[in-house]
Amino acid sequence: MRVVTFGYQTWGHKTLEALVDSRHEVVLSVTHPPSEHSYETIWSDSVEELARAHDIPVHLAQRPDADLIARVKAAEPDIIVANNWRTWLPRELFDLPPHGTLNLHDSLLPKFTGFSPVIWALISGESEVGLTAHRMDDGLDTGDIVLQKSVPITATSTATELVRATIDIIPEVLTEALELIETGTAVWTPQDLAARTFFHKRADIDSRIDWTWPADQIDRLVRAQSDPYPNAYTHFRGERLRVTKASVSQCIYGGTPGRVFIHEGDGMVIVAGADAHLGRNRGLVIERLRTDDGVEHDGKTFFPYGGGYLG
Known part of the structure; x- marks a missing residue:
């Protein structure tokens, strides 16, 4: 499939890396400019540098505008894949490709919607965290789920260990989700939004x-x-x-x-x-x-x- 990626930091980097190593074609990579925010300088592998190293067109943006929407339309993707894109995407954009937009979120949705989900899950005393592949809709991390994979939280787990573990399963979850979507065998499960927990950005x-x-x-x-x-x-x-x-x-x-x-x-x-x-x-x-x-x-x-x- 022809793929446009929306991603940032190490999560976006790992996602793009997995797509480069796959049989899919990345036709455009959209990412944010570098930030000095304390939490955004930690896992800071550059999506832009990886894309340029593979001759993938790059578009830098803080949030979507008419120019970005035009570039995505011109790329004619079959699907958009997003991971750690930090701002809201309008329906005009996320519904543009035939297969819509697949978002990867590092929690077991509907729990730990929003920011720093691994940190909040550990603080909250959860027994596991994980990665969810879901269809993007008008809400924040509220779309139907196609695939989830969990990572156990032990009595000695640190956030650093858990973040690395959830990043490591990105290629597996992404590859399987795209296979299900492309072959028409995906089963989309609506989230129970009554069970949703929503956490803010940490300061x-x-x-x-x-x-x-x-x-x-x-x-x-x-x-x-x-x-x-x-x-x-x-x-x-x-x-x-x-x-x-x-x-x-x-x-x-x-x-x-x-x-x-x-x-x-x-x-x-x-x-x-x-x-x-x-x-x-x-x-x-x-x-x-x-x-x-x-x-x-x-x-x-x-x-x-x-x-x-x-x-």
Whole structure:
């Protein structure tokens, strides 16, 4: 089939790479210009560079306009494939090819619609994340599903590991979905939009640790903000601390949330949970942290003894 791609960052790059390696013909690659946004400089493999390396025409745009629509029409695609395109596409565009637009979204829709789905899924305590191939419609990630593949979330999974795992299955999901569409054997399943969960784009404040959260939820936040993401952070005596490794304590610790308490295992226990004063909660053990000067510290060395509060 003749394919036009809409994609950005490593997700768009992997999608275009899979199509280049397939029997389909990519007749136009549409992508965004580079961005300095913190989350958009992390997985930043260039779609533009890959397309040009394979002599594929490229169109750069932030959002669709008349010029973009004209270029897609001129390319005469059988289908559009989108992955990590960051702005809304009008029906005039996504319904233009005979097979419409196939969108790849890195969650198991209808859950975790929107932005940073892998991070939000890990924070939320889900048991799996994955990749969904669905038909684009007027909503955001609401179209009928043709194929899904899941990736398990373990007790030690980090967002970095999970993102890599979902990126790795892009070629498999895309190739199978296109085969189903081209052969007319695709079964399109409407989403149960009553079960939809919709998450916003993450910002710096979303990585700030709230010590009234239970320790297991804070542990998931730390793992969800693993390097190279902006780490989960807190403050101690006016200094910002980025927590890079933590675990839930073995023992129960009572008191006030955020209290720097006592050594356990490889780190320092911090009292956690809104009801910590009842003495029923486990604490968070900070095992590794990074100060704003970029220096790494182990928890026991940075906190040689208990006392004071994080906040």
